Amino acid sequence: MIGLSVAYALARRGRGPRVLLLERGQTGQASSWAGAGMIAPVAPDALTSGATPREGLAMLRALSSCLYETWARDLRDETGIDPEYRRQGGVDLAFNTKEADELQAMSGRWKREGIVFERLAQADYHRVEPRLNDQVQAVYFLPDRAQIRNPRLLRALRIACQQRGVTIETGCEVANVVEQGGRVRGVRLEDGTERPGEIVVLAAGAWTGGLLERLGRAIPTRPVKGQLALLAGPPGWLRRIVEHGSYYLVPRADGRILAGATIEPDAGFDSSPTEEGVREVLEEAFLMCPGLRAFPVERTWAGLRPGSPDSRPLIGPLPGIQGLIVAAGHKRAGLQQAPGTGEVVADLIEGVEPRVPLEWCRPDRDPVPDEEVPSVRS
Numbered sequence: 001m002i003g004l005s006v007a008y009a010l011a012r013r014g015r016g017p018r019v020l021l022l023e024r025g026q027t028g029q030a031s032s033w034a035g036a037g038m039i040a041p042v043a044p045d046a047l048t049s050g051a052t053p054r055e056g057l058a059m060l061r062a063l064s065s066c067l068y069e070t071w072a073r074d075l076r077d078e079t080g081i082d083p084e085y086r087r088q089g090g091v092d093l094a095f096n097t098k099e100a101d102e103l104q105a106m107s108g109r110w111k112r113e114g115i116v117f118e119r120l121a122q123a124d125y126h127r128v129e130p131r132l133n134d135q136v137q138a139v140y141f142l143p144d145r146a147q148i149r150n151p152r153l154l155r156a157l158r159i160a161c162q163q164r165g166v167t168i169e170t171g172c173e174v175a176n177v178v179e180q181g182g183r184v185r186g187v188r189l190e191d192g193t194e195r196p197g198e199i200v201v202l203a204a205g206a207w208t209g210g211l212l213e214r215l216g217r218a219i220p221t222r223p224v225k226g227q228l229a230l231l232a233g234p235p236g237w238l239r240r241i242v243e244h245g246s247y248y249l250v251p252r253a254d255g256r257i258l259a260g261a262t263i264e265p266d267a268g269f270d271s272s273p274t275e276e277g278v279r280e281v282l283e284e285a286f287l288m289c290p291g292l293r294a295f296p297v298e299r300t301w302a303g304l305r306p307g308s309p310d311s312r313p314l315i316g317p318l319p320g321i322q323g324l325i326v327a328a329g330h331k332r333a334g335l336q337q338a339p340g341t342g343e344v345v346a347d348l349i350e351g352v353e354p355r356v357p358l359e360w361c362r363p364d365r366d367p368v369p370d371e372e373v374p375s376v377r378s
């Protein structure tokens, strides 16, 4: 998603014929295919501030959120594939006093950031989302929570990039960046061949850290495994995105419901679903909406979110090697932050001031402890 977004942002500026995207397997797989496609609500005026890490992150999210409307429409027109961008809203649930207190604290952040929300009165719970568990104790409604159907989005992006002149080589594993005299000269593939380039963007998801290590840079992008189950429900059964802590339900337009997700930072690069992980997400799904038990599980899978040393993505030039840009480490929010990331990286490549200040996410920063930035809630 991140690599395709950078390529598409450049292609939209007429630079497609100068872009070469190298992909080890097939495009649009890996974490980006596996993700749920939730797009967190943002305040549009977050686009105008950006001094602190918190504001910088809010700006990137706001930029992405605005771009999604345009990209989804243009991609549908350009490729005939509808990425199903839908702002159908979402509800956050609490089942006990502790969780209700946590949600209240979270709502303080929403308020500070200008995100629209409403704490529902009990009489309104089922009006807003009829399928909720009767045992729920507090419900917050966020009307601007949106979703994108990521597998479709990824297919549309690939086709649109190619139509705009981008060359995509699949089955090409990059082994190393070629540098000379402190400047990037291109990349070397595992088969020993080279591809020349004045600028190289490393957007290899959880594998980016490994490539950086080969350049002598210790910037880890540890994989954080997440497992999902897909339930086959009828269209319209669930109206909104439902969240309970880090678990969620995402209703697709065709009735399918995604139930996610585990957060496994110690599972390494193994991306196969496990019985235990699937049981965990299903139990949570049935807690949120007990009626889901009636639907068959159509498919289960797992993906590897690209981590970073703290809660923030790694976006920007890597000092010491001119022409090398990193765009990785988006963790739980890489889909929602992708269009914004694509645009700011395209700004960097064109040598213009990025639309979002990037100091807070520079790849060579000292990691900030997690509590200083809001957890990236997708």
Ligand SMILES: Cc1cc2nc3c(=O)[nH]c(=O)nc-3n(C[C@H](O)[C@H](O)[C@H](O)COP(=O)(O)OP(=O)(O)OC[C@H]3O[C@@H](n4cnc5c(N)ncnc54)[C@H](O)[C@@H]3O)c2cc1C
Pocket (backbone or CB within 6 Å): 001, 002, 003, 022, 023, 024, 025, 026, 027, 028, 029, 030, 031, 032, 033, 034, 035, 036, 037, 038, 039, 172, 173, 174, 175, 203, 204, 205, 206, 207, 208, 211, 225, 226, 227, 228, 260, 261, 302, 303, 304, 305, 306, 327, 328, 329, 330, 331, 332, 333, 334, 335, 336, 337, 378
């Ligand atoms: C279960 C789950 C649920 C999620 N839900 C959401 C959500 O609701 N909202 C949201 O915003 N985000 C979500 N995410 C996170 C999001 O999916 C990721 O942050 C995002 O997809 C990362 O994109 P990426 O392009 O950096 O990485 P990837 O999609 O992993 O892509 C990296 C690509 O680099 C290629 N590559 C690696 N090494 C090399 C090499 N040496 N040479 C060539 N190519 C290479 C890989 O083959 C791969 O195609 C979720 C993730 C998971 C796993």
